[in-house]
Amino acid sequence: MLKVAWYWFIITLIRWGFNLFLGGIRSKGRENVPKKGPVILASIHISHLDPPALAAVSPRKFLQMAKKELFEKPLFRWLIKSLGAFPVERGATDSSAIRHTIELLKSGEVILIFPEGTRGDGVHLGEIQSGIAMLAKRSGAPVVPVGTAGLHSSLTKEIKKIQRGRVNVHFGTPINYSDFDELSSEKAKRVAFSEELTKQLLQLTDEAGHPLKIADDS
Helix, strand or coil, rough: CCCHHHHHHHHHHHHHHHHHHCCCEECHHHCCCCCCCCEEEECCCCCCCCCHHHHHHHCCCEEEEEHHHHHHHHHHHHHHHHHHHHHHHCCCHHHHHHHHHHHHHHHEEEEECCCCCCCCCCCCEECCCCCHHHHHHHHHHCCEEEECCCCCCCCCCCCCCCCCCCEEEEEEEEHHHHHHCCCCCHHHHHHHHHHHHHHHHHHHHHHCCCCEEEEECC
């Protein structure tokens, strides 16, 4: 109970911070997040501010995979762990983090995942990594796509400072891996799942006010 109260206390402070100092934050489609049971929030990733922005408007508390390097400083490690972050080693198949994520989902938790695997450039939507399809299949959790706008000029790969500007967060229609069971092979299911997720992420970011294009578009 104390951990839950601490989480929502910090999230309330974050929400106030966005509204009072950073230009405001608005959301759309919160009703698309199932009220109970496991959920994967699959968001685009442009800024270091993406996780707090999503937490500020998400109707449910979520946990998050975070790169191992963020846990190196003791005080920051304590803070992000207290808010539900757990480490994953990038650039390798971190089987323990994957097992832990599946266990959390099967216990009914909400997990935030960035399906591109890293921050984008704010212009393109990167390739959807295969791991999210695997998690959706093995856990049975619906995947809710999330598009954002307004964070492309704050704490990105190229911009190291925070700039004011209203943030919009749009939650899309849940995607179930089982929606593609009629397809004949696992490869076809994964491709169809990724294509649907890509389509929704592009649509949501467009509606939120920051259109992206596919990374290999000319």
